[in-house]
Amino acid sequence: MDLTAVETFLRVTALELVLKILAAIAFWVVGRWIIVRVVAIVQAALNRKQLDPTLGRYLGTIIKVTLEVVLVIGILGYFGVQTASFAALLAGAGLAIGAAWSGLLGNFAAGAFMLMLRPFKVGDFVSVAGITGTVHELGMFGISIITPDNVLTMVGNGKVFAETIQNFSTLPYRRVDRTAQLSGAVDPVEACARLREAVARVPNVMTSPAPEVNVLDLNGLGSLIAVRPYTSNEHYWQVYFDTNETIARTCKEAGWPAPVPVTVTRVQQVA
Structure with a gap:
């Protein structure tokens, strides 16, 4: 065996391998830098269009993962690895992972549609x-x-x-739905007029559309009054609580009796 030839072969092979490893490292560093720049450019473009920041992060993650997979396949191809078989293996693994994580992938797909449909x-x-x-x-x-x-x-x-x-935030205002149960001794028409006037004075209640106060139902206790003022979204809960207080205060000031179930007892004498 010619030791000189073997030594030369090993030296050349080792040198070629070292050069390939250095080139692969350089490809990885430069590729990663390019990927980061591409993702930053995409997110900046989306920000200029005043889109949801979450959409920018979402698309940036997808682009980053895709480009990194392409970069790894390219580096393996540079080393002489059959990338076609590797891609087939990757696709098979993707199917297996997809079957195992169908719920997560379903959430992922739903998230993509949610960011598009908004x-x-x-x-x-x-x-x-x-x-x-x-x-x-x-x-x-x-x-x-x-x-x-x-x-x-x-x-x-x-x-x-x-x-x-x-x-609840899409439209500029909302309706507050409250009810007031009145006694059968209270005139419902007068009660509606009093409550309508009182609710209209509640802070942050809109004048257009005007508060709706109407007889909603009649039951064994008396009249059930629907009290429905409108207000902006930011003042909804405050108007909700203020309307409750207004109903209670109006009933007290008017001196309306509390609704009490009426029980009728018939005594029948047996001859």
Whole structure:
């Protein structure tokens, strides 16, 4: 065996391998730098269009992961690895992961549609999947909502789209729905007039549309009055509580008796 030839072969092979490793490191560093720049450019373009910041982060994550996979496949191809078989293996692994994580992928897809359709945004007061509160964050797999009692609640994006969505912040004002149960001895027409006048004086109640005060129902206790003022979204709860106080104060000032069930007792004598 020619040791000189073997030594030369090893030297050349080792040198070529070292050069390839250095080139791969350089490709990775430069590729990562380019990926970061591309993601930053995309997010800056979305910010200039005044889109939701969550959408920018969402698309940035997708672009970053996709480009990193392409970069890894390119580096493996540079080393002579058959990338076609690697891509097939990656696709098979993707199918297996997709079958195992179908729920997460469903939430991921629902999140993409949610960011495109925009049924609500961060800061909106909504009711989704039985949870009512203010939207805190829109994520790739779920949203976080802060309920009125200050509890952070997570809801999967798939569940959000599978059920009814109510957005209370889209329109500029809301109607406050309250009722007043009156005694049968109270004139409902006079009561409606008094309550309508009193509710109209509540702070932040809108004049157009005007408060609605009408007889909603008649029952065994007397008249059930619907009291429905309108107000802006930001003053909804304050008007809600002030309306309750106004109803109670109006009933007291008018001297209306409390609604009490009437019991009729018949005594029948047997001969």
